[in-house]
Amino acid sequence: EDKVVQSPLSLVVHEGDTVTLNCSYEVTNFRSLLWYKQEKKAPTFLFMLTSSGIEKKSGRLSSILDKKELFSILNITATQTGDSAVYLCAVESGGSNYKLTFGKGTLLTVNP
Amino acid sequence: EAGVTQFPSHSVIEKGQTVTLRCDPISGHDNLYWYRRVMGKEIKFLLHFVKESKQDESGMPNNRFLAERTGGTYSTLKVQPAELEDSGVYFCASSQVDSKNIQYFGAGTRLSVL
Numbered sequence: 001e002d003k004v005v006q007s008p009l010s011l012v013v014h015e016g017d018t019v020t021l022n023c024s025y026e027v028t029n030f031r032s033l034l035w036y037k038q039e040k041k042a043p044t045f046l047f048m049l050t051s052s053g054i055e056k057k058s059g060r061l062s063s064i065l066d067k068k069e070l071f072s073i074l075n076i077t078a079t080q081t082g083d084s085a086v087y088l089c090a091v092e093s094g095g096s097n098y099k100l101t102f103g104k105g106t107l108l109t110v111n112p
Numbered sequence: 113e114a115g116v117t118q119f120p121s122h123s124v125i126e127k128g129q130t131v132t133l134r135c136d137p138i139s140g141h142d143n144l145y146w147y148r149r150v151m152g153k154e155i156k157f158l159l160h161f162v163k164e165s166k167q168d169e170s171g172m173p174n175n176r177f178l179a180e181r182t183g184g185t186y187s188t189l190k191v192q193p194a195e196l197e198d199s200g201v202y203f204c205a206s207s208q209v210d211s212k213n214i215q216y217f218g219a220g221t222r223l224s225v226l
Binding site for chain 2: 004032034036041042043044045048088090092098099100101102103104105
């Protein structure tokens, strides 16, 4: 059965800190890995990673995938209180259905 | 452009009753997915439509759950009769049929079965 493990489950930091969130996976027929940010309601899309070693960047957020070691990291630099959210990692497996397998998420709290 | 919308945002019903959840995908998205998150667990796949056809319903828990997507636009997920363990947040997502297939999620429907 496909499996995605995120760590830590919860993290509390101060504004300005840099954080690294981890995601490891075991899936058959890997297609892509996605990161989402969930505040109060809908998970919002951050990144899709398909190739090893290529960093995706958006402002203070960046992510990279290692397909040999089967993990990804999400970095947030100079954190702000608005970064407080649950960060979800999901892996898309092969076949024709594109279903996502999610980890439990990392709850990030950024204090002023 | 409107995102994925789900209705209702919260439903409280008694065990044995019927509930119908609705999802309106992003316009033009042929792929539509249902997921569920029960308390303390990760979000789990339920099923996938391509237009009006069920592509994969391997995640549906049992035959008390029925999903439809008549006409290939909005979808409904009916639970009949509801049991206590059906409580959770039901998410809908949609995506275009292209090489990226990025899934965009709705805010979810929180179902509480008492």
